[in-house]
Amino acid sequence: MEKEKELGKPQQITFDITDRCQLKCVTCSKWKTVASEVMPSELTTQEWKKILSDLKNWLGEGFWFCFSGGEPFLRPDIFELAEHAHSLGIKVASMTNGFSIQHLYEKIADSPIESLNLSLNAINNPLIHDTSRGREGSYEKTLDAIFTLKKMRDERHKPLGINIATIMLPENLDEIIPLVEFVTKNKINGIMFQLMDDKESFHGYFYQKSCTTSTYKMPKELRQKYKEMEKKATEVVNRLIEMKQAGHSIYNSYEQLEAMKIFFNNPDDILQNIKCDVGSTNYAIDPYGNVRLCFNMLPVGNIKENSPEEIWENENSQKCREMTKTCKMYCRMLNCNFKHNFANFNKTFMQKCINKLKKICGGK
Numbered sequence: 001m002e003k004e005k006e007l008g009k010p011q012q013i014t015f016d017i018t019d020r021c022q023l024k025c026v027t028c029s030k031w032k033t034v035a036s037e038v039m040p041s042e043l044t045t046q047e048w049k050k051i052l053s054d055l056k057n058w059l060g061e062g063f064w065f066c067f068s069g070g071e072p073f074l075r076p077d078i079f080e081l082a083e084h085a086h087s088l089g090i091k092v093a094s095m096t097n098g099f100s101i102q103h104l105y106e107k108i109a110d111s112p113i114e115s116l117n118l119s120l121n122a123i124n125n126p127l128i129h130d131t132s133r134g135r136e137g138s139y140e141k142t143l144d145a146i147f148t149l150k151k152m153r154d155e156r157h158k159p160l161g162i163n164i165a166t167i168m169l170p171e172n173l174d175e176i177i178p179l180v181e182f183v184t185k186n187k188i189n190g191i192m193f194q195l196m197d198d199k200e201s202f203h204g205y206f207y208q209k210s211c212t213t214s215t216y217k218m219p220k221e222l223r224q225k226y227k228e229m230e231k232k233a234t235e236v237v238n239r240l241i242e243m244k245q246a247g248h249s250i251y252n253s254y255e256q257l258e259a260m261k262i263f264f265n266n267p268d269d270i271l272q273n274i275k276c277d278v279g280s281t282n283y284a285i286d287p288y289g290n291v292r293l294c295f296n297m298l299p300v301g302n303i304k305e306n307s308p309e310e311i312w313e314n315e316n317s318q319k320c321r322e323m324t325k326t327c328k329m330y331c332r333m334l335n336c337n338f339k340h341n342f343a344n345f346n347k348t349f350m351q352k353c354i355n356k357l358k359k360i361c362g363g364k
Helices: 035-041 045-059 078-087 102-110 126-133 138-156 170-185 220-245 254-265 269-273 308-313 315-323 347-360
Strands: 012-016 064-068 092-096 113-119 161-168 190-195 282-285 290-292
Touching: 012 045, 045 078, 045 308, 064 078, 078 092, 102 138, 113 138, 126 138, 126 170, 138 161, 161 170, 161 220, 170 190, 170 220, 220 254, 254 269, 308 315
Parallel strands: 012 064, 012 282, 064 092, 092 113, 113 161, 161 190
Antiparallel strands: 282 290
């Protein structure tokens, strides 16, 4: 019998500091969160600071840390938290939709945040971005944030990395290659692509605690969208691979890009052939102190009641890791589950990739 791999410490730490968001993205349901209902239950500044200190004491050096949400910049104390993390020697990254951070440009540029990922789903057609984000004017505001923060960074010689995060949708496939060209032309640090997922996966934790992962079935309309995207998406991803090889700063690994093509051909292929890494390296804390190894499964503990290490090693965490073996959800295709190597692939799957791609491409 194969020996179980020894459990290490997590290396990817995410603080989902709020469920609140100003947009109404078609790929998410967090926007249903009502601010007045959830804000009294959100962790305080001091509670988040203590968690940062506890994590540093436990994990030591070298772990990756990011603020996420919701929209993390709706928390005015994000800068105080970033400063505290920096004082502990923790490198800070953050996500943002870029919609209402204009009054925060100076603070962001002068903060210790070293990496900022801005959501942008189109570059040539503003309507595509605005429609996918559910708010008119979001395209214009996001572009303003990208260019203004880049200018401030360059003038102040700050180490702020500015990155683009794009969800691949049926409506924006013609925008994917121009987005890469936009990043290269304007010397933006890089771009990462994410497949759209069931919007109910990205839910407000205050209202929805988990999904039924072992019996999950992809909604018919979502499966149909993937099928309709297959031919064009495959062509686009092939071009992305070529552009990455040519030196464009595309963060997705080659393995993930290859897997995307198989996914579009038949999403079910990934369930048996791509390993889910939940619980081996990731550790997320939601706005209310609940610790999650998987954002679709139940919390494994609450940081206000137990230490980070105790939660990582407790029975609930072990159960969560075991449940990944029977999970039927497709979120394992998301960026958080991929490394820049073959760790998530077995040889059978790689051969299946080769055979299917030959079939898709007419034997070429």
